[in-house]
Amino acid sequence: MTPDWHKAKRIVIKIGSSLLIDEGGRLKDQWLTSLIGDVAGLVSLGCDVLIVSSGAIALGRGRLGLAPGALKLEESQAAASVGQIRLAHAYEGRLKAHDLIAAKVLVTLGDTEERGRYLNARDTISTLLKLGAVPVVNENDTVATSEIRFGDNDRLAARVASMMSADLLILLSDVDGLYTAPPHEDESARHLSSIKDITPSIEAMAGSVGSDYGSGGMITKILAGKIATKAGVHMLIASGQDDHPIKALFNGARASWFHARGNAVTSRKRWIAGGLESRGELVIDAGATKALLSGKSLLPAGIKSLSGSFARGDVVIICDQDHNHIARGLSAYGASDAQKIIGHHSKDIAGILGYEGRAAMIHRDDMVLL
Ligand code: GLU
Numbered sequence: 217m218t219p220d221w222h223k224a225k226r227i228v229i230k231i232g233s234s235l236l237i238d239e240g241g242r243l244k245d246q247w248l249t250s251l252i253g254d255v256a257g258l259v260s261l262g263c264d265v266l267i268v269s270s271g272a273i274a275l276g277r278g279r280l281g282l283a284p285g286a287l288k289l290e291e292s293q294a295a296a297s298v299g300q301i302r303l304a305h306a307y308e309g310r311l312k313a314h315d316l317i318a319a320k321v322l323v324t325l326g327d328t329e330e331r332g333r334y335l336n337a338r339d340t341i342s343t344l345l346k347l348g349a350v351p352v353v354n355e356n357d358t359v360a361t362s363e364i365r366f367g368d369n370d371r372l373a374a375r376v377a378s379m380m381s382a383d384l385l386i387l388l389s390d391v392d393g394l395y396t397a398p399p400h401e402d403e404s405a406r407h408l409s410s411i412k413d414i415t416p417s418i419e420a421m422a423g424s425v426g427s428d429y430g431s432g433g434m435i436t437k438i439l440a441g442k443i444a445t446k447a448g449v450h451m452l453i454a455s456g457q458d459d460h461p462i463k464a465l466f467n468g469a470r471a472s473w474f475h476a477r478g479n480a481v482t483s484r485k486r487w488i489a490g491g492l493e494s495r496g497e498l499v500i501d502a503g504a505t506k507a508l509l510s511g512k513s514l515l516p517a518g519i520k521s522l523s524g525s526f527a528r529g530d531v532v533i534i535c536d537q538d539h540n541h542i543a544r545g546l547s548a549y550g551a552s553d554a555q556k557i558i559g560h561h562s563k564d565i566a567g568i569l570g571y572e573g574r575a576a577m578i579h580r581d582d583m584v585l586l
Contacts, residue, residue: 221466224383224450226264226345229255230373230440231388233270235456241278243271243306247459252307254462255350256314264345266380268353268373269307275299289362296357307352319349322356325364328375331529335546335582338379339574374440378447381480381581385444386465387437388456393472394434396421411474414442441474448483450476481581488531488544489584496524496532496551498558498577505536508543513576514583516565519558526551534578545583548574 231251238244258265273292276299282291300322308318321341327333344351353376355366366372370387377385397405411418422434437453444451454471458464465471477483500508504518514534526532527550534543547554554577556568562575 221384221452222261224263226266226380226382226384227258228266228268228373228377228380228382228385228449229388229462230268230369230386231270231456232369232390233274234390235388236269236271237274241274243275243302248306249310249313250459251456251461252310252314254460255311256316257463259314259316259350266341266345266351266353266376266382267307268369268376269303270354270369271303272296272299272354272357275302293358293360300354300358303354304352307350311350317347317349319344319351321351321353323353323372323376324356324360325366328372328379331546332527333529334379335529335548341376341380368436370436370440371443374443374447374449374451377444377449377451378480378484381447381484382449383480385440385449385451386462387440387451387453388461389434389437389453390455390457391434391453392455392470393453394418394421394438407470408472409470411441411472414438414445414474445474445476446483447487448476448478448480450474484581485584488546488582489586492531494524494533494544495526495530496522496547497535498522498532498547498554499535499537499539500542501537505542508534508583508585511580513580514543514545514578515562515575516554516557516577517559517561519554519577522551522554522558524551526554532578534583541586543578543583543585545578548577548579548582 236244236248255265273295276295276297277287279298280295282295287295304320311318323337327337341351355369355372373385373387391399394408394411395405396408399405419438422438441451451474452465452471454461454465454469499520500514500518501520504514507518508514524532526547528548529546531544532547533541534545536542553569557565560568566572
């Protein structure tokens with residue numbers, strides 16, 4: 217079965233440094249222009265496109281006069297700081313040529329792991345997409361220490377794809393997919409076009425296919441595959457060597473397809489339903505119960521009382537007035553702010569809390585009915 221990638225509505229495209237920057241540390245202008253042409257094509261078909269782009273360190277190191285070879289962590293971070301500006305500028309100019317708006321998003325591992333920050337990052341990126349911008353994501357290399365770094369953008373891209381419930385993650389690479397052995401070393405190496413399950417033998421095949429600039433090689437791509445497919449996101453490893461790589465892919469160019477388990481929204485909801493311990497309880501009135509059962513979000517106005525000590529992003533149980541558990545969801549407010557706004561209209565939230573919060577206590581995308 218070959219899936220129809222044209223049907224993917226939300227696509228994350230990851231671009232590695234070795235595709236974007238040449239050996240002299242210069243941006244590959246023509247290639248990036250062709251890629252952004254492909255992105256504009258997807259946007260015009262109605263797709264949400266997110267780009268995860270490396271290249272900051274590779275672009276910044278030359279400017280700072282850092283010698284070739286491995287950099288110390290703090291040198292990479294300094295190089296990223298300089299290179300990020302040039303990278304952002306490169307995307308902004310090319311997207312603008314298609315009347316598209318570039319949005320720079322720098323995230324750390326914690327932003328995709330810690331629940332409150334996860335919700336913030338997701339809400340901001342959703343808003344950018346809704347407003348028609350193209351988010352260009354990279355790791356916030358400058359502030360992350362070694363323990364809290366992704367270190368490679370393959371896994372960052374998988375986390376972003378999972379966080380945003382994307383349909384498809386495309387890792388553009390200097391090879392057109394996964395081989396049974398490194399193809400440049402072993403003539404009998406066979407290309408794998410469809411991977412249903414990432415078994416230990418698949419992991420072993422990732423071997424040593426690396427490149428000059430990319431920090432990960434094939435191993436981090438397989439780890440990314442685990443994160444993405446488990447979250448219900450299909451992943452493709454495809455070649456980005458030639459111009460118009462996305463167009464080529466959609467026209468049938470060879471790639472390795474890692475099959476998603478379920479779809480992104482159901483996987484996320486499964487995670488909310490079973491994965492996390494609940495920290496509190498909200499009791500809601502009959503009107504809100506009816507609204508929830510018909511697929512609506514939970515507004516503060518419909519909440520009668522609450523218990524527990526939960527933070528923004530924690531799981532809470534939603535009960536009807538007879539204390540039947542009817543749903544679970546991620547609370548957009550911590551318990552003490554929630555206490556102040558329950559029973560009130562969403563338009564009064566800013567006046568009560570002193571900041572403009574979310575209209576819903578629990579958004580329907582963050583809720584599962586039990
Ligand atoms: N975030 C790093 C950069 O922009 C690259 C990490 C990677 O190569 O995967 O330069």
